[in-house]
Amino acid sequence: MNLSIAVPKGRLFEDTVNLFLKAGIIEEPLKEDSRKLIIEESKSGIKFFLVRAKDVITYVSEGIADLGVVGYDLLVEENPDVFHLLDLGFGYCKMVVAGKKGVNLNSISIKVATKFPNIARSYFRLKEVEPEIIELYGSVELGPLVGLSDCIVDITSTGKTLEENNLVVLDEIIEITSRLVSNKKSLYFKKSEISEIVEKISSSLNNSL
Numbered sequence: 001m002n003l004s005i006a007v008p009k010g011r012l013f014e015d016t017v018n019l020f021l022k023a024g025i026i027e028e029p030l031k032e033d034s035r036k037l038i039i040e041e042s043k044s045g046i047k048f049f050l051v052r053a054k055d056v057i058t059y060v061s062e063g064i065a066d067l068g069v070v071g072y073d074l075l076v077e078e079n080p081d082v083f084h085l086l087d088l089g090f091g092y093c094k095m096v097v098a099g100k101k102g103v104n105l106n107s108i109s110i111k112v113a114t115k116f117p118n119i120a121r122s123y124f125r126l127k128e129v130e131p132e133i134i135e136l137y138g139s140v141e142l143g144p145l146v147g148l149s150d151c152i153v154d155i156t157s158t159g160k161t162l163e164e165n166n167l168v169v170l171d172e173i174i175e176i177t178s179r180l181v182s183n184k185k186s187l188y189f190k191k192s193e194i195s196e197i198v199e200k201i202s203s204s205l206n207n208s209l
Helices: 013-022 053-061 072-078 117-125 142-146 160-164 184-189 191-207
Strands: 004-008 038-040 047-051 067-071 083-087 093-099 111-114 132-135 151-156 168-176 178-182
Touching (some): 067 072, 072 093, 072 117, 072 168, 072 178, 111 117, 117 132, 142 151, 184 191
Parallel strands (some): 004 067, 111 132, 111 151
Antiparallel strands (some): 038 047, 083 178, 093 151, 093 168
């Protein structure tokens, strides 16, 4: 099968590999710590690119990878030119606004620390507020603690990190799960191959319900 799939390293990697195993797409587990960045499945001939989660969208939209697994948060933030094929169900978390208790989210001078500037702006635009966006790529929770920002927009799964830093969820923006996406040209030229992958994954997901 002449297909390539971008697999995200990090929090979605293990669930992605387990799904591919159950669906019969791969016979042996992919290893995240492998020095190989391209792994070809011997039986199917599918090539797997092991990439940073945020780079999956780039590889798929540019047509380097036919398919990819990516969190819904990145799809909303980047709004890439790809097809959304399946909600894979795993990697569940929420995009939230969080900060110290009592923060006024309608303040016209609000400062927001985030890795997701587009989502943050869209959220506050609905409140008719133009926030000052401070882009951070590490622990955004530090922002409100040291006075850099009034609040944060970030993903949370258990809320434990927020709690440990005396922050609370002030509002929920979207629920997030992992998604299977496709390059648009690939879906046209490799429709049968991609349909086979989608059917295998769909069947596996239905059987696990």
